[in-house]
Amino acid sequence: MYVAVKGGERAISAAHAWLDETRRGDPAVPELTVAQIEQQMGLAVDRVMAEGSCHDRFLAALAIKQAKGDLIEAAFLLRAYRTTLPRFGASEPLDTGAMRLRRRISATYKDLPGGQVLGPTFDYTHRLLDFALAAEGAPPPAAPEAAAPVAPTPRVTELLAREGLMQREAAEPGEPGDLTRQPLTFPAPRDVRLQNLARGDEGFVLALGYSTQRGYGGNHPFVGEIRVGHVTVEFTPPELGFPIEIGEIGITECQMVNQFKGSRTEPPQFTRGYGLVFGHGERRAMSMALVDRALRSAELGEDVTAPAQDQEFVLYHSDNIEATGFVEHLKLPHYVDFQSELENLRTIRAALARDSMAEAAE
Amino acid sequence: MNAPLAGYNFAYLDEATKRMLRRTILKAVAVPGHQIPFGAREMPLPYGWGTGGIQVTAAILGPADTLKVIDQGADDTTNAISIRRFFTRVAGVATTERTEEATIIQTRHRIPEAALREDQILVYQVPQPEPLSKLEPRRAETKRLHALADYGLMHVRLYEDIARLGHIAKAYDYPVMVNGRYLMSPSPIPAFDNPKMHRMAALQLFGAGREKRIYAIPPYTEVRSLDFEDHPFRPIRAPQACALCGSRESYLDEVITDDRGGRVFVCSDTDYCGTRVAAQKGVA
Structure with a gap:
C-alpha cells in the first residue's frame, strides 16, 4: 500500500x-x-x-x-x-564634479586640469598569486602620499560640451523615476534605464557592453573619464524648503565619449554613455556606460539591431535577483504540469500507433 | 492567533504598499482578465517562488482570516509549507489544510477539487501573466494586441497543433477568454482545472511578482477555454482511479514506486483525498 x-x-x-x-x-x-x-x-x-x-x-x-x-x-x-525601509524622497542631483577623488583617469587626454590620478587600482599589477598573503603578517607599509591637489577637477565631458562638441543632456523635470515603486513600461525613459543598469547584474551588463565592442551595436567609445571617490548627498526636506547635507557616499562614475554621425536636426557631435554605481566598481560603471549609449540608439535615430540596443531585452533580463529566482524556481515541484504533459504525450503516441496500425492493415 | 513578528507590520508589507496593492486589485476586478501593472516589492522569498501571490495575500489578509496554502494541490509540499510559515510568522493568522475552513487559499498550479464559495478568495501564484509571451516576447507589442483583442496568434498556435497532432496539445497553462474580452493565462494549472474557473462563486486573484502584474476574475464571470467548434476543449486527466480514495473524478499525480515500471496514481488535492479516505473509514 x-x-x-x-x-x-x-x-x-x-x-x-x-x-x-x-x-x-x-x-x-x-x-x-x-x-x-x-x-x-x-x-x-x-x-x-x-x-x-x-x-x-x-x-x-x-x-x-x-x-x-x-x-x-x-x-x-x-x-x-x-524594501521594508520607508522612502523619504529623492536627493538633490549629486555633484560629481566636486567629488573627493581617490582615482581619476581619462583615456582621451594625456593631461588635463586636475591631472590623472591612478589611485588604488589593479591596473598594471602583474597577476601573480602572492603567496606572502597566505601567511598572516604585519599590515603593508603605508603608501606614499602626494600633496592634495588645489586646482579644481572639471569633468572631461564638460570641457567638450563647452566647445559644442558634446551633446548636452536635457534635464528632465520632476523627480527621477523609481522602478522599485513603479513597474517598467516601454519605451523606458533614460533615468529608469540607468537605475536598472546601476542595479543590474555585473556579469550580464559586462557581457552586453562587451558585445557592443564586438560589433553588436557598437558606437566607437572612448573613456572620457572614470572617477572614483566620495560625494556629498543633499536632501531638501519639504518642511525646510532648502537642501541640507545628509552624508556622503562612495561612488564610481564613468563617462564614455561616443561618435554620432548627426541627424537632420543635430550636427555631428560626440554623445555620452553614462555609468554611475555605488562603491568602487569600474568594470560595472564602464559596462553600464557602454550599454546606456547602446540603449540610446532609437532616440538618436540609429538602427536598433543588436541585443544591447533592445530595451526590453536588456532591462527585463539585467536584474539578477529576478533572474536567479525564476531560473531556480524550476527546482520547485512541477508534478501537476508534468503529469498533464505525460498524459498528453501518451494520448498522442497512442493515436499515432493506431494510425500506423491502420495504415499497415490497408 | 499567534503574535506577529516583532519589528514588522501585520502581514509584512507596510500599509501604504498594501493600499497600492488593493487599488491594483480593485482595478483588476473591474476589468476581468486584464493585466494591471503594479509596483511589486522585493519580498524575502525569491522571485518565481510565489512573490506575486504572497503580495496579493498580504494585501487582503485580515487578522480574522484563515489561510490555506497549496502547491501542486498539496498542503505539505515544501514551498507551500514555507509560504504558510511566512504568514504564520508575519501575520499570526490561523491556517488550515481544510479547503472548506479557509477564507483565503493561496495556490500554485492547482484549483481545489471542492467547489469554492462566495466567502472564499483563491489567490494564484503566476510565473508568466502574459498568455501571448511564447508567441510574442515584447510587452510593448502584446499590450497592443490585447488592446485590439487581436488573438489570432493564439488561435493559429492551437490550430497548428490540430494540423500536426490531430488535437490541441496544450496540457497546462491553457489560455482562457475572460468575460468575452481578454485572453488570460490561468497560470500553469492543468487544463483539467480550467472549467472550474467558469462562473466560480469565489473571487479569483492572480499575482505575478517578477513580471509585476495583477489580474482577477470576479465571482460568476464567464471563463471559456479557447477552442474550435469542430475541436472542442477537452480536459485531460490520467484514466486511473486514486490508489488511496478511489476517486475517478479528481486530478491525479503519478508516483513511481520502483524501477520496474511500477506506479500508482493518487489525488493531487491532498485535502480532497484525505477527507474521502476518512469518510470511507467512518462508514466501514
Whole structure:
C-alpha cells in the first residue's frame, strides 16, 4: 500500500540547521567578523551594495557573511531588507564634479586640469598569486602620499560640451523615476534605464557592453573619464524648503565619449554613455556606460539591431535577483504540469500507433 | 492567533504598499482578465517562488482570516509549507489544510477539487501573466494586441497543433477568454482545472511578482477555454482511479514506486483525498 510522504516541515528545519553549520565551517578556524568582511572584502561589499541597491557597507558585509559569500544571494538579502525601509524622497542631483577623488583617469587626454590620478587600482599589477598573503603578517607599509591637489577637477565631458562638441543632456523635470515603486513600461525613459543598469547584474551588463565592442551595436567609445571617490548627498526636506547635507557616499562614475554621425536636426557631435554605481566598481560603471549609449540608439535615430540596443531585452533580463529566482524556481515541484504533459504525450503516441496500425492493415 | 513578528507590520508589507496593492486589485476586478501593472516589492522569498501571490495575500489578509496554502494541490509540499510559515510568522493568522475552513487559499498550479464559495478568495501564484509571451516576447507589442483583442496568434498556435497532432496539445497553462474580452493565462494549472474557473462563486486573484502584474476574475464571470467548434476543449486527466480514495473524478499525480515500471496514481488535492479516505473509514 502506497503511503504519501509527509514531513516537509521537519525537513526544512533540518536543512536550515545544516546550512547554518556549513556556513560556520570548521569551528577550529576563527570566525569571520562582519568588520573583517567590510574592510578586507571591500569590492565584494561594493558589488553587493550596487546590486542590492542599498548603500550600507555594514549591512552588505553582514549579507555576504550570511550568504556564505554568494554575492547574488547577499544582494537578495539586502534588497529584501531595503524594501521594508520607508522612502523619504529623492536627493538633490549629486555633484560629481566636486567629488573627493581617490582615482581619476581619462583615456582621451594625456593631461588635463586636475591631472590623472591612478589611485588604488589593479591596473598594471602583474597577476601573480602572492603567496606572502597566505601567511598572516604585519599590515603593508603605508603608501606614499602626494600633496592634495588645489586646482579644481572639471569633468572631461564638460570641457567638450563647452566647445559644442558634446551633446548636452536635457534635464528632465520632476523627480527621477523609481522602478522599485513603479513597474517598467516601454519605451523606458533614460533615468529608469540607468537605475536598472546601476542595479543590474555585473556579469550580464559586462557581457552586453562587451558585445557592443564586438560589433553588436557598437558606437566607437572612448573613456572620457572614470572617477572614483566620495560625494556629498543633499536632501531638501519639504518642511525646510532648502537642501541640507545628509552624508556622503562612495561612488564610481564613468563617462564614455561616443561618435554620432548627426541627424537632420543635430550636427555631428560626440554623445555620452553614462555609468554611475555605488562603491568602487569600474568594470560595472564602464559596462553600464557602454550599454546606456547602446540603449540610446532609437532616440538618436540609429538602427536598433543588436541585443544591447533592445530595451526590453536588456532591462527585463539585467536584474539578477529576478533572474536567479525564476531560473531556480524550476527546482520547485512541477508534478501537476508534468503529469498533464505525460498524459498528453501518451494520448498522442497512442493515436499515432493506431494510425500506423491502420495504415499497415490497408 | 499567534503574535506577529516583532519589528514588522501585520502581514509584512507596510500599509501604504498594501493600499497600492488593493487599488491594483480593485482595478483588476473591474476589468476581468486584464493585466494591471503594479509596483511589486522585493519580498524575502525569491522571485518565481510565489512573490506575486504572497503580495496579493498580504494585501487582503485580515487578522480574522484563515489561510490555506497549496502547491501542486498539496498542503505539505515544501514551498507551500514555507509560504504558510511566512504568514504564520508575519501575520499570526490561523491556517488550515481544510479547503472548506479557509477564507483565503493561496495556490500554485492547482484549483481545489471542492467547489469554492462566495466567502472564499483563491489567490494564484503566476510565473508568466502574459498568455501571448511564447508567441510574442515584447510587452510593448502584446499590450497592443490585447488592446485590439487581436488573438489570432493564439488561435493559429492551437490550430497548428490540430494540423500536426490531430488535437490541441496544450496540457497546462491553457489560455482562457475572460468575460468575452481578454485572453488570460490561468497560470500553469492543468487544463483539467480550467472549467472550474467558469462562473466560480469565489473571487479569483492572480499575482505575478517578477513580471509585476495583477489580474482577477470576479465571482460568476464567464471563463471559456479557447477552442474550435469542430475541436472542442477537452480536459485531460490520467484514466486511473486514486490508489488511496478511489476517486475517478479528481486530478491525479503519478508516483513511481520502483524501477520496474511500477506506479500508482493518487489525488493531487491532498485535502480532497484525505477527507474521502476518512469518510470511507467512518462508514466501514
